[in-house]
Amino acid sequence: MTVSTAPVSPLVGESSPLNASDQALIARLNEEESAHIAGLPSDDPNDPRRQRRVGFTLPEILDQPACIENTVKGHRETIRTTAQSIAKADFTRIVMTGCGDSLAVHEAVRSLMEMMTGVPCEPVQALELAYYQNRFIDAQTLVIGLSSSGWTPRTLEGMLLAKQQGASLLALTNTAGSAITDISDYTLMIEAQRKGWPTQSSTAAIALLAQLALDIGEANGLTGDRITRWQQELDAMPATVSKVLEAIGPDVEALAQELSGAPMVLFTGAGPSNAAARFGAAKIKECTSGHALSIPLEEFHHYTSIKPGEPLFIVAPPGPLQSRALDTARRAKVWHGRPFGIVDASNTLVAGECEKSFVMPPVSEELSSLIYSLPVQVLAVHMALREFETASAND
Template sequence: MPSDLTPLLAVDSPLDDARRALVNDLFAREQRLMDALPTDDPRDAKRRKRVELTRTEIAGQPQAVRDTLAAGREPSRRAAKELATAGLKRIVMTGCGDSLAVMIAARQLFEDLIGIPCEPIQALDFAYYASATLGPDALVITLSSSGTTTRTVEAALIAKAQGARTLALSNTPGSALMVESDHGLPVLAERKGWPTQASTAALAMLLQFGLDLAATMGRHPERVERLQADLDAMPDRMAALTEACEGTVADLARRAASRSIFLFAGGGPSFATALFGAAKVKECSPDHAIAIPLEEFHHYNSQKSGDPLWLIAPDGPSVARARDTAFEGTRWGGEVIAVVTEGEVALDAHAGTVLRLPAVPEPLSVLLTSVPVQLFAYHLAMAKFAAADAAEA
């Protein structure tokens, strides 16, 4: 097996022969999938089909969240019961792409309720650079929709080889990730379009596990009860928000269709929404999109004249800095679209558009704030397809 593919195939790898063979097979599969990806041709039919399927999956994500929570509740409780007595001192949350964003979104709830350090980290960085200090007091949580994302499976394998506990989330029962992990939680979602419900349903499942772990450990029972009620209500809130905001978001997308770079910023869990928004624009359209941590926006001239900036700022500690960001973005001549909690007016004077979302606890807020950025990416792509078709006619 070629060791130049990954350090985990080198002679000093802690993996046994069977798991080395698994990693090698995953690399070969990944190469085949890369060859089948859509292009950035403005009228690429393969990309258009995935964009169209994405809209269907956005509409279906409230039901995907319901189904996932229902199917995953017992596996989550079983895993929580075992892990609550494991003497955990550290949780590592790892994945790639949207899966990493899910981990960033979940961190606040885990740390607030369970009270131990939780570190979201990209799967390659974890597997190749940051796994040496693992032991039985660490839990490594992984997420891959297919269950075969090479770097994520590598992360799970190296975690087990180092003696850590492992928990996987995946849409694919029987996949390598689920089989190789100590515990598995199901995600009941479609991913024929670009990932939307596969990410939000996975986030809901991970948040549910966090609540179950905190409850089993006897941590903050009143807060856990309140958050559980809010999580159970989230599918209905997501459905209502999709209907309420789509017209406004579609208008924003049509007005922005001539632009070629899009910015998304947020702090804390809202940086996950920024990552989701940038990823959906890059997947759905042939354009550039960048997710910027809220504070980092201020350390460079991040926004240029005319650039659209989605500023994600639900109720929480970062609202004041988001106000500064909206001020700076407008001063630089950019267009600022602020996503805030209903009743919040701090950004009104500095944002061209303000979308107000229902009030929910900040640790759950990404389930709502992700909806408008998903819809924006879809409508932006369809507007660009329409422009390309008109130019070709």
């Protein structure tokens, strides 16, 4: 019997718009991705590979203040000169692409980037960009690609196709000399460790893109109290992150002990807080053997999205989402779910409808994902550690 095999990518083959060298790179990256996936830890809580990776994750979470500072301050001049070049180029559209947490990073910064550049900034999943949403990519488009490894196949595919259509490319990566830097017109480096499940690389990338946006705004001649406040908040972010991590630790650990073993954990947010919701779902799936979903805040109300007993984390920084976040907490209780809030001190209404809320310090909604992501990161690790303890005790 003849077994048919699909090509590694629709961008590899005789009909591909890419040159032979680019096609060879894509083919190689797809093969390497398959090998990487085969080597990932299993869901077994006794799997030493899983235990080892989770073990690296909490120290990396706690070291995020240094990563933010090293990324933004350590590359300050490069960020500024890149911003000036982007402002001069007069792009009419910015496409922000990546996969998984990288895509969530773009969602976190989209609002700020649009306000500072004055053009549409669209987070587009890398496969969608490579295979579907590329018809209007042209020389007036800037594509910002984020890949911590620098070798993510779909991200490279989307960027290579965009480059072939005349777009300029900006790479954000944790890996100097990687493929994403080789194909790009601009490169900004992320300073982060990646032995554990990704946390540092995402947080540092958000801070990096936020600083880039503010520098573009400055190059465009934008001023005002709001911009000054954003810059002050970003400058203080390493200290703010450190304080939040110290404050939430015991309460998050206690809740994780209670929720460990939950078969499903839900997260929801809107606007920039979509990123924190997506990070939360990703970390639960990576660290634990349970499942998790991130549901856009409005979409939560168009289905029976929560089942009895399921925990729902509502990420609700100050902003337009407040009224719908309140509705969501109330509706979750009607459906016998368990709502938990991540809010600021002024949001007593949402907090009052939740079993428990983690209160964040004051920060603008546009930068809120930098701290509102922290409770969900810590939660996932402690749920996993409790799972490991239970599995070991039952052996």
